[in-house]
Amino acid sequence: MIKFLKRFYLGIVLVFLYVPILVLIVQSFNAGKSRAKWEGFSLRWYVELFQDERILNALYVTLSIAVLAMIVSTILGTLAAIGIHAMRKRPQALMMTLTNLPNTMPDIVTGISLMLLFIFTKVDRGYLTMLLAHITFDTPYVILSVLPKLKQMNKHCYEAALDLGATPMYALFHVTIPQCKQGIITGAMLAFTLSLDDFTISYFTTSPLVQNLSTLIYSSARKGIDPSLNALSALMFIALLILLLIVNRRTASAD
Amino acid sequence: MRYDMSLPWWSWALMGAGLVAFVIMIAASIRRNSGVKRSLFAAPYSLWMILFTIVPVVLIGYYAFTDASGAFTLDNFRNFWDSNYESNKVILDVMGEAGADYITRGTVNVDTLVYSLWMAFLCTVICLLLGYPAALFMADRNMKLGSSLVVLFIIPMWMNFLLRTIAWMSLLEDSGLINTFLRWLGFDGVQLMYNSQAVLLGMVYNFLPFMVFPIYTVLSKMDYRLSEAAADLGCNSFKTLYKVTLPLSIPGVVSGITMVFMPSVTTFFIPRVLGGGNTMMFGDLIESKFLTEGNWNVGSALSLIMMVLILISLSILRKADPNNDGGGIA
Numbered sequence: 001m002i003k004f005l006k007r008f009y010l011g012i013v014l015v016f017l018y019v020p021i022l023v024l025i026v027q028s029f030n031a032g033k034s035r036a037k038w039e040g041f042s043l044r045w046y047v048e049l050f051q052d053e054r055i056l057n058a059l060y061v062t063l064s065i066a067v068l069a070m071i072v073s074t075i076l077g078t079l080a081a082i083g084i085h086a087m088r089k090r091p092q093a094l095m096m097t098l099t100n101l102p103n104t105m106p107d108i109v110t111g112i113s114l115m116l117l118f119i120f121t122k123v124d125r126g127y128l129t130m131l132l133a134h135i136t137f138d139t140p141y142v143i144l145s146v147l148p149k150l151k152q153m154n155k156h157c158y159e160a161a162l163d164l165g166a167t168p169m170y171a172l173f174h175v176t177i178p179q180c181k182q183g184i185i186t187g188a189m190l191a192f193t194l195s196l197d198d199f200t201i202s203y204f205t206t207s208p209l210v211q212n213l214s215t216l217i218y219s220s221a222r223k224g225i226d227p228s229l230n231a232l233s234a235l236m237f238i239a240l241l242i243l244l245l246i247v248n249r250r251t252a253s254a255d
Numbered sequence: 256m257r258y259d260m261s262l263p264w265w266s267w268a269l270m271g272a273g274l275v276a277f278v279i280m281i282a283a284s285i286r287r288n289s290g291v292k293r294s295l296f297a298a299p300y301s302l303w304m305i306l307f308t309i310v311p312v313v314l315i316g317y318y319a320f321t322d323a324s325g326a327f328t329l330d331n332f333r334n335f336w337d338s339n340y341e342s343n344k345v346i347l348d349v350m351g352e353a354g355a356d357y358i359t360r361g362t363v364n365v366d367t368l369v370y371s372l373w374m375a376f377l378c379t380v381i382c383l384l385l386g387y388p389a390a391l392f393m394a395d396r397n398m399k400l401g402s403s404l405v406v407l408f409i410i411p412m413w414m415n416f417l418l419r420t421i422a423w424m425s426l427l428e429d430s431g432l433i434n435t436f437l438r439w440l441g442f443d444g445v446q447l448m449y450n451s452q453a454v455l456l457g458m459v460y461n462f463l464p465f466m467v468f469p470i471y472t473v474l475s476k477m478d479y480r481l482s483e484a485a486a487d488l489g490c491n492s493f494k495t496l497y498k499v500t501l502p503l504s505i506p507g508v509v510s511g512i513t514m515v516f517m518p519s520v521t522t523f524f525i526p527r528v529l530g531g532g533n534t535m536m537f538g539d540l541i542e543s544k545f546l547t548e549g550n551w552n553v554g555s556a557l558s559l560i561m562m563v564l565i566l567i568s569l570s571i572l573r574k575a576d577p578n579n580d581g582g583g584i585a
Contacts, residue, residue, distance in 0.1 A: 006395065010389060010392055010404070013463075016460065016463075017411045017463070017464070018411060020422035020423055020426070021411055021422070023422045024419070035431075037430075076300050076303065077300070079300065080296065082296045083296030083298070083300070084297050086293030086294045086296070098308070099304075105565075106520065106561065106565060107518065108541060108558075109558050110311075113315050114307065114311050116311060116318065116551070116555075117307070120314060136304075139300065193412070193413070196413075204545075217417045218524065221417065221527075221528060225418070225421055229418065230418065233414055236414075237410075240410075240413045241410065
């Protein structure tokens with residue numbers, strides 16, 4: 001009985017989390033533009049989606065920035081994690097404070113401070129500044145997911161490799177990095193997700209001419225959301241879901 | 256232009272010199288012991304962080320303590336305390352002593368801050384009350400739920416949070432699903448949107464997973480034999496929860512509170528959409544100072560005040576978790 005109640009409670013919480021998503025997906029199949037009235041099933045918005053220049057452009061900006069920011073921040077962050085791990089206590093503590101700083105700073109302050117920097121240095125805000133901002137907030141998360149793996153690693157492995165004649169570079173690529181692969185992958189995924197979903201920081205670091213999906217949604221929120229945006233997010237949601245199922249199946253068979 | 260301050264030439268020279276020095280340093284250490292010194296791997300990141308985190312924060316500090324002409328002033332903070340500060344100054348200048356009767360303190364900034372803190376507090380408490388049991392049941396070994404359920408909590412976050420928040424509008428608004436359903440049942444419609452409760456709902460909805468994950472991570476790593484031992488030694492399940500599980504999960508709770516409280520003080524999208532114009536939160540205020548009014552100095556002062564407040568509350572929270580070993584999202 002208690003078990004049932006616990007399951008029931010978890011079910012209720014999940015319903016709370018999923019109701020808006022369901023509403024969104026249902027709306028994307030609605031023939032009319034109204035949010036509240038059901039005017040019959042149609043794929044109209046899915047067709048219009050692929051003709052809408054603005055949305056496709058925003059999708060391109062969002063995805064390309066997420067991928068680029070993920071690549072750069074993963075490299076930068078992994079290197080930094082290895083470096084921080086090798087440091088002595090004092091500089092290490094300093095670097096960790098620096099790494100934790102963005103996490104303790106609200107998004108809006110990060111966004112505004114970067115906006116001030118770009119205006120101050122007279123860099124026009126646009127694609128590049130948004131990318132720089134995304135790399136900046138992604139990298140600490142990569143470090144924070146790689147560092148625990150480095151700490152778990154047996155430090156004698158690396159020394160043994162050197163004793164057996166490996167050059168430091170060889171040992172890095174064949175001993176250290178394979179051992180913290182899991183952390184690097186987690187960090188990269190986290191960076192990608194954060195970048196994909198970011199609104200506040202992008203909002204302050206880009207111009208109205210270069211919009212990602214979030215800022216596009218924000219600027220059209222007052223006028224009423226274009227149902228094509230619902231269609232797009234439904235598609236992205238399902239794509240990610242399928243990707244997750246594939247990854248899950250592969251890891252399950254690998255075990 | 257009012258804010259025309261290009262970077263002076265020497266700062267470019269300094270940055271260039273730093274870069275050259277860095278390259279030389281690496282080259283030298285490669286020659287010396289046939290490999291780069293490991294701690295140098297963190298150098299690019301350090302440079303990056305100095306340029307894109309430290310310098311920007313210093314800039315906020317700079318604007319907060321200067322006026323439009325760049326001279327040092329504390330007026331921006333007086334402006335926070337009294338939003339009529341500028342106009343009051345003019346009144347006093349013109350009317351002298353007699354003007355004192357006409358001035359009033361503008362409380363909008365302080366009120367907004369207090370309101371935001373109160374809303375964030377409520378949101379954190381609700382998330383904790385809803386999220387702790389959820390994390391507890393998920394980590395329950397007898398339930399055999401495992402990690403698949405965790406994924407179910409992550410998936411909603413893949414959908415753009417702005418769209419998800421807007422989707423609540425279709426549920427809550429006057430012609431929305433809930434009101435349609437109520438009318439169908441024969442009740443009167445209820446005003447659900449454009450008030451504090453709607454904003455609170457949106458905040459809880461968006462930030463609940465950030466409370467559940469850290470608590471779940473800590474609970475699932477906990478040695479389950481401890482609670483078994485407590486039961487063997489005569490504790491009933493409530494006493495076990497209260498005496499064993501709860502104290503051990505404090506790091507997760509601390510990290511959850513941090514991850515919920517901070518974004519809820521500063522959110523500006525949720526109050527705009529679900530609160531209409533009726534609820535103004537501190538993030539809203541800062542955004543409008545920068546982008547609507549173009550008053551960077553006051554905006555920076557407000558940002559600085561918020562940063563300091565958050566740092567203070569975080570350091571108080573850290574006292575409860577000195578080792579800082581609460582679980583994160585990952």
